[in-house]
Amino acid sequence: MKEDCYDLIIRNGQIVTEEGIFQGDIAVHEQRIVKIGFISTEKKAKKEIDAVGLHVFPGLIDTHVHFNEPGRTEWEGLATGSQSLAAGGVTTFFDMPLNSSPPTTTAQGFERKKQAAEQSSILDYGLWGGLVPGNLDSLEHLKKLGVIGFKGFMSNSGIDEFLHVDDSTLFKGMQKIAGLGSILALHAESDVITNQLADWYKAQGRRTARDYAASRPVLSEIEAVGRAASYAEITGCKLHIVHASSGEVVKRISEAKQRGVDITVETCPHYLAFTTPDLERLGGVAKCAPPLREQEHVESLWEALKSGEIDSIGSDHSPSPPAMKVASDNDDFFSLWGGISGAQTTLNVMLEEGYWRRNLPLEVIARVTAANPAKRFGLYPRKGTIAVGSDADLALVDLQSSFVLKETDLFYRHRQSPYIGKTFRGMVMFTILHGRVVFQKGEGIDNNFFGQMV
Numbered sequence: 106m107k108e109d110c111y112d113l114i115i116r117n118g119q120i121v122t123e124e125g126i127f128q129g130d131i132a133v134h135e136q137r138i139v140k141i142g143f144i145s146t147e148k149k150a151k152k153e154i155d156a157v158g159l160h161v162f163p164g165l166i167d168t169h170v171h172f173n174e175p176g177r178t179e180w181e182g183l184a185t186g187s188q189s190l191a192a193g194g195v196t197t198f199f200d201m202p203l204n205s206s207p208p209t210t211t212a213q214g215f216e217r218k219k220q221a222a223e224q225s226s227i228l229d230y231g232l233w234g235g236l237v238p239g240n241l242d243s244l245e246h247l248k249k250l251g252v253i254g255f256k257g258f259m260s261n262s263g264i265d266e267f268l269h270v271d272d273s274t275l276f277k278g279m280q281k282i283a284g285l286g287s288i289l290a291l292h293a294e295s296d297v298i299t300n301q302l303a304d305w306y307k308a309q310g311r312r313t314a315r316d317y318a319a320s321r322p323v324l325s326e327i328e329a330v331g332r333a334a335s336y337a338e339i340t341g342c343k344l345h346i347v348h349a350s351s352g353e354v355v356k357r358i359s360e361a362k363q364r365g366v367d368i369t370v371e372t373c374p375h376y377l378a379f380t381t382p383d384l385e386r387l388g389g390v391a392k393c394a395p396p397l398r399e400q401e402h403v404e405s406l407w408e409a410l411k412s413g414e415i416d417s418i419g420s421d422h423s424p425s426p427p428a429m430k431v432a433s434d435n436d437d438f439f440s441l442w443g444g445i446s447g448a449q450t451t452l453n454v455m456l457e458e459g460y461w462r463r464n465l466p467l468e469v470i471a472r473v474t475a476a477n478p479a480k481r482f483g484l485y486p487r488k489g490t491i492a493v494g495s496d497a498d499l500a501l502v503d504l505q506s507s508f509v510l511k512e513t514d515l516f517y518r519h520r521q522s523p524y525i526g527k528t529f530r531g532m533v534m535f536t537i538l539h540g541r542v543v544f545q546k547g548e549g550i551d552n553n554f555f556g557q558m559v
């Protein structure tokens with residue numbers, strides 16, 4: 106490499122990694138970071154970015170999105186989905202095996218998803234395989250094809266082609282996945298508890314947002330997490346519990362960790378930003394499963410983030426056409442699509458609600474949005490940090506700049522978000538993937554770049 110001909114130099118930023126913050130320059134050559142520290146102004150590069158006043162984060166890794174392609178591309182799609190992420194400082198995402206059709210539960214389903222991603226994703230991506238009743242024989246093939254891990258639902262997924270795992274499938278699936286050296290991500294809510302309570306509420310004619318939330322109590326998550334952790338302890342399967350909605354749930358996962366279970370936990374920005382009263386106020390746009398909780402649960406999650414008990418943040422971006430988010434008879438909240446559009450705002454929520462309002466250190470944000478997911482899924486230190494030799498995947502943020510999120514800021518296919526109208530401090534100015542600017546505030550998205558499977 107000719108040292109005086111870097112591809113990119115980012116000068117004078119505050120560099121944030123999982124370990125600390127320091128001022129410095131970053132040089133990029135052939136898509137990788139080749140130097141960090143002071144770089145003489147004599148040194149030239151094809152492009153220079155003046156990062157004075159900006160914080161440079163490792164590009165976020167969003168381990169949890171549903172981009173619905175192929176088959177339900179009209180719900181979102183890999184192009185609009187990845188563009189939205191880019192606008193939010195994300196450089197790598199893992200797409201879930203469901204909400205697309207066919208789901209990624211077979212080798213064929215995987216190939217179709219991969220083709221779609223190759224054609225449309227502007228960011229790097231990993232693809233989840235599904236664990237569903239009847240596909241145990243496909244897991245090995247899926248692993249060979251390169252899935253980042255497997256995902257199963259312990260309760261109804263809302264998608265007919267993606268059935269929840271019965272206990273027997275769950276146990277056998279974990280044995281198989283352990284044997285493959287892979288990892289199982291679980292939507293951990295009890296199917297029995299959520300179904301029985303939903304039936305009971307509906308039978309009483311109680312179908313409001315609050316009734317919906319009450320039909321999916323924290324205990325339903327705790328029960329499912331306990332069962333899954335026991336199975337993991339017996340089978341030795343690596344587990345990743347997605348979208349824990351309360352510190353109470355996280356506590357059970359920490360206990361399992363302490364007795365040696367190989368288990369990690371993620372939460373989502375919406376559980377950190379909204380409450381059940383917000384669900385009542387906002388309606389369908391804020392409906393998700395597990396549901397939004399009361400303030401004490403929100404605060405318990407922030408405490409768990411501070412103590413390091415929450416490993417990572419995933420957006421669980423799960424959009425639908427707007428009509429599916431509006432109650433037809435105004436009262437039947439149960440019938441609406443459950444899923445929040447949040448792919449673009451993860452870093453904004455962590456900065457406004459975490460850093461600014463609750464003193465959450467920036468290093469912790471870098472850890473849970475980048476370093477930890479990279480480590481858990483075998484991508485570190487190539488991704489998830491800012492180090493010599495790492496991919497030059499970066500998010501440059503102006504922490505002081507505040508803005509009110511508008512519908513027109515969103516890159517989603519359907520511009521819906523519970524965050525519209527919210528004021529955020531901390532604006533993503535540049536998102537850089539492999540040393541190339543894919544998003545620049547005011548300029549928009551560069552669609553000429555295609556991501557690679559990790």
Ligand SMILES: NC(=O)N[C@H]1NC(=O)NC1=O
Pocket residue numbers: 171203204262263264292392393394395421423443444445
């Ligand atoms: N099918 C699907 O995307 N479900 C997701 N939506 C949600 O709110 N929770 C989920 O698991």
Ligand SMILES: [Zn+2]
Pocket residue numbers: 292347348394
């Ligand atoms: Zn889920």
Ligand SMILES: [Zn+2]
Pocket residue numbers: 169171201421423
């Ligand atoms: Zn999900």
